[in-house]
Structure formats: C-alpha cells, structure tokens
Amino acid sequence: MSNLDWLDRDRAAVWHPCTQMKHHDTGALPLAPIARGQGAWLYDFDGRRYLDAISSWWVNLFGHANPRINAAVKDQMDRLEHVLLAGFTHAPVVELSERLAVLTRGELGHCFYASDGSSAVEIALKMSFHYWRNHGQPGKNRFLCLAGGYHGETLGTLGVGDVALYKDAYAPLLRQAATVPSPDARLAEPGETATHVAQRAAAVLEAQLAEHHDSIAAFIVEPLVQGAGGMVMHDPHYPRLARDLCDRYGVHLICDEIMVGFGRTGTFFAHEQAGIRPDFLCLSKGLTGGCLPLSVVMTTDEVFAAFYDDAMTRGFLHSHSYTGNPLACRAALATLDIFAEDEVLARNRRFAKRFTALLAPLAKHPRVRHFRQCGMIWAVDIDTRDPDFRLRFYREALRREVLLRPLGTTVYFMPPYILDDGEAVLLAERAVAALDATLP
Ligand code: PMP
Numbered sequence: 415m416s417n418l419d420w421l422d423r424d425r426a427a428v429w430h431p432c433t434q435m436k437h438h439d440t441g442a443l444p445l446a447p448i449a450r451g452q453g454a455w456l457y458d459f460d461g462r463r464y465l466d467a468i469s470s471w472w473v474n475l476f477g478h479a480n481p482r483i484n485a486a487v488k489d490q491m492d493r494l495e496h497v498l499l500a501g502f503t504h505a506p507v508v509e510l511s512e513r514l515a516v517l518t519r520g521e522l523g524h525c526f527y528a529s530d531g532s533s534a535v536e537i538a539l540k541m542s543f544h545y546w547r548n549h550g551q552p553g554k555n556r557f558l559c560l561a562g563g564y565h566g567e568t569l570g571t572l573g574v575g576d577v578a579l580y581k582d583a584y585a586p587l588l589r590q591a592a593t594v595p596s597p598d599a600r601l602a603e604p605g606e607t608a609t610h611v612a613q614r615a616a617a618v619l620e621a622q623l624a625e626h627h628d629s630i631a632a633f634i635v636e637p638l639v640q641g642a643g644g645m646v647m648h649d650p651h652y653p654r655l656a657r658d659l660c661d662r663y664g665v666h667l668i669c670d671e672i673m674v675g676f677g678r679t680g681t682f683f684a685h686e687q688a689g690i691r692p693d694f695l696c697l698s699k700g701l702t703g704g705c706l707p708l709s710v711v712m713t714t715d716e717v718f719a720a721f722y723d724d725a726m727t728r729g730f731l732h733s734h735s736y737t738g739n740p741l742a743c744r745a746a747l748a749t750l751d752i753f754a755e756d757e758v759l760a761r762n763r764r765f766a767k768r769f770t771a772l773l774a775p776l777a778k779h780p781r782v783r784h785f786r787q788c789g790m791i792w793a794v795d796i797d798t799r800d801p802d803f804r805l806r807f808y809r810e811a812l813r814r815e816v817l818l819r820p821l822g823t824t825v826y827f828m829p830p831y832i833l834d835d836g837e838a839v840l841l842a843e844r845a846v847a848a849l850d851a852t853l854p
Pocket of ligand 1 (some may be wrong): 530532533535564565566567641642670671672673674692698699795
C-alpha cells in the first residue's frame with residue numbers, strides 16, 4: 415500500500431481532530447499517512463520522513479517505538495490487558511500510584527485515573543465542587559481561570575478555558591468561569607520584569623477572590639506555560655502568589671500539568687519551581703511517554719478524607735470504562751523508570767542550552783518577536799498578518815522533513831527528550847528555512 419491508497423481510504427472514513435476537513439481536499443492541510451515511527455522520526459508509506467518536533471501533540475517524551483516502554487507493555491499484555499478498577503485492583507495501578515505520590519513528596523497521595531487530559535480536568539473540577547458540598551458549602555460552585563488558558567475540549571473544560579477558536583461556537587452550551595489576566599511575561603513594560611507582571615496579575619486575582627470567594631470552588635492554572643493559548647510563559651512567582659491567595663480565601667488551586675508535567679519546564683513538575691503544592695494536580699500526555707492514553711488527578715489526604723464516609727453519595731462516583739488500564743499504567747511505570755535511570759532532567763538542561771544557541775538565527779530573524787524558552791519548550795511570535803500563516807508554515811516545514819504546527823502566528827518547538835545534536839541542528843536550520851519560505 416502506498417501513501418495514496420491510505421489517503422483515499424482515510425478521506426472516505428476518518429474525521430480528524432482539530433481540523434477543517436475541507437483543508438485536506440484543497441491541499442491547505444496535507445494529510446500524512448504514517449507507516450511507522452522510530453526515535454524522533456515518523457516515516458510514511460513512500461519512504462518520506464518527518465522529525466516530530468512537537469512530540470506528537472506533546473506526548474512523546476522518549477521517541478516513537480521506545481524499546482523500554484514497548485517491552486513493558488508487551489509483557490503486561492500477556493498477563494492482564496484490562497480489568498475494571500471498581501471493586502478490583504492490579505499491580506501496575508498500585509505501583510504507579512505509589513511512585514507518583516513519592517514524586518510529590520507524598521503530599522498528593524491519592525490518584526484518580528482517566529484516559530485523557532480533558533477527563534482529568536473534569537474530575538478535578540467535580541472533586542473540588544464536591545469537596546465543598548461535602549463540607550456544607552454547596553454555594554462554592556464556580557471556577558476561576560486565566561485569560562488565554564486551555565484545559566481541554568469537553569463542555570466542562572471549555573468552560574474553564576479561554577481560547578476563542580475552540581470555545582466560541584459552543585458558548586450557549588457552556589457554564590463560563592470568570593477569567594483573570596494572564597501573567598504573560600510579554601506584557602512587561604519597559605523596565606519591568608516578568609515578576610512585576612506576575613504581581614500585577616496576582617493583584618487582580620486577589621480582588622476577584624476577595625469579592626467572590628464564597629462562590630468559587632477552585633482556581634485552575636497551567637503553571638509556567640499556557641500551552642494551546644500560544645506558549646505563553648510566566649514567572650514562577652505567579653503560582654506562588656496564587657497559592658497564597660487561594661489559601662487565604664479558601665479556594666482550591668488546580669494545577670493542570672497535562673502539558674507542562676514530566677520535565678517539560680525543566681523540573682519534573684512545573685509547580686516545583688514555585689515551591690508550592692496544588693490541591694489537585696492533573697497529569698496526562700507524557701505520563702505514558704506517548705504510548706497509551708492515560709490521565710490522573712492527584713490530590714491530598716484532606717480532599718480524600720472529605721469523601722470518606724458511610725453515605726454513598728458523599729463518595730466520588732465518577733468513572734470511565736478504562737480507568738487505570740493496566741497496559742497504560744505499565745507504560746507509565748516504564749516512563750518513570752527512564753526518568754530514574756537516565757538522568758533525563760540533567761540531559762535536558764544540557765540539550766536546552768545547546769538548542770537555544772542553535773535557535774539564535776531564528777531569535778534574531780527580523781520578523782520574529784518574543785523569543786522565549788522554558789525548559790524543553792521554545793516559542794516565537796511571527797510578525798505577520800497573513801491569516802494563512804499557520805498552514806503555510808506547516809506545509810513548508812513538512813516539505814523540509816520537519817513537523818511543526820504553529821498556534822496561530824506562534825511557532826513553537828516541543829521536541830522529544832532524545833534528539834541528538836545532528837537532529838537538533840537540522841531542526842533549527844530547517845525551521846528558519848521554512849519561515850523564510852513562508853513569509854512574503
Ligand atoms: N490541559 C492542557 C494544558 C492541555 O494542553 C491539554 C491538551 N492539549 C488538555 C488539558 C486536554 O487533554 P486531552 O487532549 O488529552 O483531552
């Protein structure tokens with residue numbers, strides 16, 4: 415079978431995510447059939463290859479077909495592929511929960527599982543509301559979120575998100591959370607630092623909490639980097655201030671680390687850089703190294719205790735069919751093994767320094783604004799009014815064997831943690847070449 419065979423069959427039967435399907439027919443968004451992946455590379459059926467510089471939507475930490483993760487999943491497959499997690503348990507889910515708890519120094523010792531990031535966020539929102547309800551405060555049933563934040567595509571998560579492209583069509587269906595300004599470091603006035611911006615944003619957060627804390631269950635943030643909203647970065651001082659304010663006003667803090675967790679910002683969890691502990695930590699994406707769908711909400715003894723009761727309805731009765739799937743949990747355990755055995759964070763620090771240097775020509779490009787970096791995330795804003803910039807750049811990058819998907823006019827890099835120097839050089843050079851070919 416060639417690329418063309420798969421393209422024809424796909425177009426007749428598959429509806430793709432985050433896509434205006436007509437773009438596949440007009441050629442605006444070429445569809446790439448992938449036969450196999452190896453390391454950072456994806457290969458199509460005709461022998462073309464693409465460097466996966468966005469880790470396949472930020473999930474694939476250690477490359478495609480990672481032998482260690484695959485071996486663990488294959489071994490698990492022959493023992494137990496699935497069992498419901500209500501009334502039953504199994505070794506991978508117990509071990510994973512224990513190991514994740516240790517990674518939060520035992521402070522978030524209770525793990526509730528689902529299969530995707532949006533479901534994890536829904537769980538955190540429901541748990542927070544239900545906690546207050548169980549404490550006799552059912553009026554705390556609203557949420558607060560950041561401008562430009564993104565937490566998923568379900569109705570509940572769109573309600574705490576603020577990316578118009580995904581949300582506006584569904585506005586009549588949503589129960590919209592109140593938004594407070596993003597501590598976006600790009601908003602620094604001359605002479606100001608990102609810390610000043612964080613303080614200013616926190617002052618508005620404080621005013622909101624002071625006025626509405628009686629009706630607010632939780633404040634939800636993507637700590638350090640707001641992803642889908644445009645790789646918007648902020649100072650760790652902001653989550654620190656937010657933690658203090660949430661404590662002062664009796665509001666939960668939900669850290670959505672679905673994108674920023676697992677070393678992406680330089681520390682294992684992003685909130686570590688603020689020296690804080692959230693009440694709820696949502697994880698997914700890199701959790702299984704990009705191998706299988708899995709998400710988890712981690713929370714405190716105090717939250718857990720609020721549900722522990724004789725009354726069924728005071729319990730958290732949420733469920734998904736594949737909650738805690740053993741194969742996915744084994745993939746996650748293998749991913750944590752790689753972190754433990756390979757000194758991943760130290761390697762990433764060295765890589766990040768080198769890649770930042772390699773991106774100097776991009777950073778200095780006359781049409782580039784706001785070059786920014788946080789751990790293993792790099793982003794730039796392109797000075798263009800071309801409404802088709804995103805798709806045109808995407809095509810030019812693909813032509814040069816590089817998979818980069820801009821968010822609007824923001825080009826970002828979120829490579830797997832395994833690029834070698836040659837791949838890093840190729841990526842940096844071809845990104846600039848793609849940009850030059852895109853801009854008039
Ligand atoms: N939160 C954040 C910060 C995300 O980046 C995403 C996915 N891009 C989600 C939630 C939703 O995760 P999923 O796509 O797995 O539902």
